[in-house]
Amino acid sequence: MVALVEGLLKGGSRASGHRRAGDMVVCGLIAATVLSSAIRLWAELGCAPDRWLHRVSDPFISRALDAMHESPGRAWSVSELAQVATMSRSSFAERFATLVGQTPASYLTDVRMESGKQVLLREHVTIADAALQLGYESEAGFRRAFQRHTGVSPAAWRTRQRAQSVPAAEALPAA
Known part of the structure; x- marks a missing residue:
């Protein structure tokens, strides 16, 4: 053919x-x-990066999405994201919500939480360190946001993930 x-x-x-x-x-x-x-x-097959179609379909919104993913800990405002997208604030907010299906602030929270999961899996990173890296002013604020997003606290989530990654042979008690 x-x-x-x-x-x-x-x-x-x-x-x-x-x-x-x-x-x-x-x-x-x-x-x-x-x-x-x-x-x-x-x-x-899961090979496509998250939100790849949004990036392809609108180059202006794509710039803002890329900026949030590159610097999730930055204190982004809608005005700053609109500047990155080279759009007015109101046009950006409306277009973003239409294409992405959520507000820029809500999307940024999702990006921070997914980044937070990666940070929490690193050895010797405290929850306070993760909160700082992701732009939260306090550990408590990060904990609340993480719990709302995942349904469990950051510490419980990390413990569960680490337990799941232990090979079966290591998880069994010694005879």
């Missing part, structure tokens, strides 16, 4: 050596179908 499409794109069918009406349209549709299928599979 690929060889046939390649031949059609190069100037005609192999049988006749010339182009037929609609060859380019058919080849374009086949190429779009193959590409769409590959992208869908890539996303379904």
Whole structure:
């Protein structure tokens, strides 16, 4: 099939050596179908980065998303994110909510919580350290936000994750 499409794109069918009406349209549709299928599979297999489609669909909102992911601990305001996106504050907030499905502040909280999970898995990082890295003014504020987001405290979440990562042989008591 690929060889046939390649031949059609190069100037005609192999049988006749010339182009037929609609060859380019058919080849374009086949190429779009193959590409769409590959992208869908890539996303379904979990290979696509979070929110990748939003980044592709709107380059202005993409800038703000990238900024939040690069610096989740920064005290972002909607005005600052709008500046990054080179948009007015009101246009940015409306467009962001439409494309992403949540407000910039809510999205930033999600980014911070996901980053917080990664930080909490590191050895010798206290919950207070994690809170500071993620832009929270207090450990208590981080704890409350984390509990709202995950349903458990940061300490309980970390303990559970570490217990799940212990190989079965190590988890068994010595005989």
